[in-house]
Amino acid sequence: MDKIWLVIQREYVARVKKKSFLLVTLLTPLIFPAIMGIFVWIALEEEDNQALRIIEVVDDNKLFFLESSEQYAFSFSDINSEEAKKLVQDGDRYGFLHIPKFDIKDPTGISFYGEENPSMSLISYLENNLRKKIEEQRLFESGIDPKIINDVRTKVAIKSITLDEEGTETVSDATVNYAIGFVAGILIYMFIFIYGNQIMQGVIEEKSSRIVEILVSSLKPFQLMLGKIIGIAGVGLTQLLIWIVLVGTLTTIVTGFLGMQMPQQQAMELANPELAQGLAQNTEMGEILQVIAGINYMEIALSFVFYFLGGYLLYGALFAAIGSAVDAPSDAQQFMLPVTIPLIVAYMGLFVFVLNDPTSTTSFWLSVVPLTSPIAMMGRVSYGVPFWELALSMGLLIVGFLFTTWVAGKIYRIGILMHGTKPSYKTLWKWIKTNN
Amino acid sequence: MLKINKLNKSYGVNKALTEVDLNVSEGVVFGLLGPNGAGKTTLIRIINQIIDSDSGEVYIGGELLAPKHIGLIGYLPEERGLYKKMKVWDQMLYFARLKGLSPHEAKLKIKYWLEKLEMETWKDKKIEDLSKGMAQKVQFISTIIHNPPLLILDEPFSGFDPVNAEIIKNEILELKEKGTTVILSTHRMESVELLCDQVAMINRSKKILDGTIKQVKSIYRPEVYTITLDHLTRDLPTEWISKEDEGSYSFTLPLSGKLPNELLNELMQYGQVSQFQELIPSMEEIFIHQVKSTENG
Numbered sequence: 001m002d003k004i005w006l007v008i009q010r011e012y013v014a015r016v017k018k019k020s021f022l023l024v025t026l027l028t029p030l031i032f033p034a035i036m037g038i039f040v041w042i043a044l045e046e047e048d049n050q051a052l053r054i055i056e057v058v059d060d061n062k063l064f065f066l067e068s069s070e071q072y073a074f075s076f077s078d079i080n081s082e083e084a085k086k087l088v089q090d091g092d093r094y095g096f097l098h099i100p101k102f103d104i105k106d107p108t109g110i111s112f113y114g115e116e117n118p119s120m121s122l123i124s125y126l127e128n129n130l131r132k133k134i135e136e137q138r139l140f141e142s143g144i145d146p147k148i149i150n151d152v153r154t155k156v157a158i159k160s161i162t163l164d165e166e167g168t169e170t171v172s173d174a175t176v177n178y179a180i181g182f183v184a185g186i187l188i189y190m191f192i193f194i195y196g197n198q199i200m201q202g203v204i205e206e207k208s209s210r211i212v213e214i215l216v217s218s219l220k221p222f223q224l225m226l227g228k229i230i231g232i233a234g235v236g237l238t239q240l241l242i243w244i245v246l247v248g249t250l251t252t253i254v255t256g257f258l259g260m261q262m263p264q265q266q267a268m269e270l271a272n273p274e275l276a277q278g279l280a281q282n283t284e285m286g287e288i289l290q291v292i293a294g295i296n297y298m299e300i301a302l303s304f305v306f307y308f309l310g311g312y313l314l315y316g317a318l319f320a321a322i323g324s325a326v327d328a329p330s331d332a333q334q335f336m337l338p339v340t341i342p343l344i345v346a347y348m349g350l351f352v353f354v355l356n357d358p359t360s361t362t363s364f365w366l367s368v369v370p371l372t373s374p375i376a377m378m379g380r381v382s383y384g385v386p387f388w389e390l391a392l393s394m395g396l397l398i399v400g401f402l403f404t405t406w407v408a409g410k411i412y413r414i415g416i417l418m419h420g421t422k423p424s425y426k427t428l429w430k431w432i433k434t435n436n
Numbered sequence: 437m438l439k440i441n442k443l444n445k446s447y448g449v450n451k452a453l454t455e456v457d458l459n460v461s462e463g464v465v466f467g468l469l470g471p472n473g474a475g476k477t478t479l480i481r482i483i484n485q486i487i488d489s490d491s492g493e494v495y496i497g498g499e500l501l502a503p504k505h506i507g508l509i510g511y512l513p514e515e516r517g518l519y520k521k522m523k524v525w526d527q528m529l530y531f532a533r534l535k536g537l538s539p540h541e542a543k544l545k546i547k548y549w550l551e552k553l554e555m556e557t558w559k560d561k562k563i564e565d566l567s568k569g570m571a572q573k574v575q576f577i578s579t580i581i582h583n584p585p586l587l588i589l590d591e592p593f594s595g596f597d598p599v600n601a602e603i604i605k606n607e608i609l610e611l612k613e614k615g616t617t618v619i620l621s622t623h624r625m626e627s628v629e630l631l632c633d634q635v636a637m638i639n640r641s642k643k644i645l646d647g648t649i650k651q652v653k654s655i656y657r658p659e660v661y662t663i664t665l666d667h668l669t670r671d672l673p674t675e676w677i678s679k680e681d682e683g684s685y686s687f688t689l690p691l692s693g694k695l696p697n698e699l700l701n702e703l704m705q706y707g708q709v710s711q712f713q714e715l716i717p718s719m720e721e722i723f724i725h726q727v728k729s730t731e732n733g
Contacts, residue, residue: 209517217484218534
């Protein structure tokens with residue numbers, strides 16, 4: 001046990017002390033908001049600076065009118081399409097929209113000419129406007145006043161409330177649950193990949209630099225493998241903890257800053273619980289706040305830590321086994337497939353099945369099978385999962401990582417001493433079966 | 437110190453060790469000889485408990501080999517390496533602690549050795565910044581840091597430059613003086629005669645010979661003599677192919693069933709015998725002879 005502890009310490013300290021660790025840890029929480037901020041800023045700038053684009057409209061039906069926007073202006077002059085094309089070619093017009101004469105029941109043949117490819121947003125803007133016009137026209141022709149249609153349009157929002165056995169009502173909102181499941185699932189996916197790879201690299205380093213022979217004369221290969229996996233898990237947890245603290249601090253600072261700019265009255269309303277409750281019941285924003293307050297954070301946090309570690313341990317052992325079997329990282333490729341495929345299946349499953357329908361059969365199996373459960377179950381936890389399913393999934397995950405660690409240990413102990421041979425799956429299987 | 441009984445190990449169909457017995461007395465330098473692939477490394481790995489044998493026993497200091505004996509052995513593998521990014525001091529501390537030294541003991545020992553081999557100034561350097569010879573010294577210290585009573589060195593001089601090889605050789609002899617038992621595995625047999633007290637030869641998984649250097653040398657005596665004759669009194673028989681150098685004739689002759697004195701008497705009739713010496717075979721020749729005789733017999 002003492003020796004595993006020494007290995008854990010070494011693996012941990014060697015990585016945490018690296019400058020790259022410090023950089024990645026400190027910069028990552030800043031990089032994503034920064035990149036997003038830059039994009040938003042650029043987009044805003046572009047919108048502000050863009051010259052007004054004039055589009056010539058030739059409407060043979062004499063029916064349509066398009067309203068100009070900040071970006072696009074529409075000119076309706078009675079020229080023919082040849083002249084309009086010329087205007088585009090000369091650069092006097094950004095584009096030319098040709099609406100030929102057509103049957104209102106079957107509007108076809110509308111075309112847009114431009115010097116460059118028009119953006120998706122422009123095309124859909126034009127399409128929407130024309131569609132609306134045609135619909136209105138057809139309603140009018142069948143004797144319905146379009147105004148009536150506008151009057152009867154209603155917005156419906158359903159407040160979803162979950163009832164548990166004790167009758168407690170919790171307001172839930174699929175968007176918030178989705179977001180939590182999404183972030184947690186992706187974090188676990190990334191963590192397994194990044195740190196699994198670190199395990200593999202570490203094992204290959206020890207093997208290829210032949211340190212391993214000295215090490216295994218002092219301790220059991222299994223101790224060495226376990227020490228490495230746990231040590232690197234420590235590095236990951238440290239990183240995560242720093243991120244949480246950083247993001248927490250940043251959020252506090254930012255909201256504090258915004259709070260100071262908030263009008264006095266609103267701030268007072270928020271500070272007064274009774275008023276805030278009134279606010280919460282009435283506005284949409286308040287509903288979301290209520291949802292956020294209603295989520296069982298303790299359960300989510302505990303499950304997150306559990307699946308985070310469980311998934312990492314399960315895959316970490318496999319990554320260690322791969323590292324032990326090969327001489328160089330480039331040789332590892334052939335064995336990576338069986339490890340990456342279930343991870344990618346879990347990742348895709350999270351988006352396609354779990355987040356959209358957390359209680360479907362596919363979601364259930366994805367969140368129970370140990371290879372996919374760490375990622376898939378996190379997509380379900382925020383929606384609330386029956387206790388027995390959670391227990392089954394966690395139990396299977398524990399069994400799963402004990403099993404992969406056992407298998408990996410068998411491959412590892414032989415693999416690390418093998419040099420110069422490229423093992424196949426057949427040899428790996430032989431190693432697993434060997435007793436000594 | 438170390439006793440090995442009928443040790444067997446095979447990898448699949450390949451036998452690595454077949455019924456190997458060894459007996460290494462305390463305080464000697466024991467040479468484990470044999471060509472590459474003979475089974476030396478397998479034997480050493482079994483002693484180091486890196487791998488298990490299929491059958492047979494290993495006793496260390498009279499006790500059956502067990503995990504608690506790890507601290508008694510210092511092992512320098514043939515293929516060796518260090519963590520490139522780790523500092524000399526940290527690296528030594530890690531290896532010493534893995535061998536079971538307390539942090540305090542370990543630090544004292546590291547200090548002692550760094551001073552002894554004049555390496556104090558390197559202790560904060562990373563391995564990747566050291567020259568190859570320096571790194572090898574660090575490696576050697578890491579091997580002996582916990583004062584092991586049994587030291588196993590696999591091809592210790594391969595890759596060492598002559599200066600460092602000499603330093604390491606002297607350290608090995610000094611450790612032997614202090615009572616350390618050293619097992620030295622090598623396929624370069626010319627180096628063992630100077631260092632070893634006992635040897636064992638392994639070929640194709642089997643031990644083919646062992647004993648003290650003198651015993652081993654007495655096993656294979658080709659009974660050939662080198663002879664130099666001066667002042668010839670009559671012509672030498674033509675079948676004695678000789679080399680003439682300013683009136684001295686040198687050649688070799690086998691005893692061919694005679695006693696050495698009978699041969700000497702015969703030679704004296706041809707002139708003045710200025711040299712008459714039995715040809716002692718080198719370890720290499722003994723090995724080759726032994727391989728042939730075990731394969732034929």
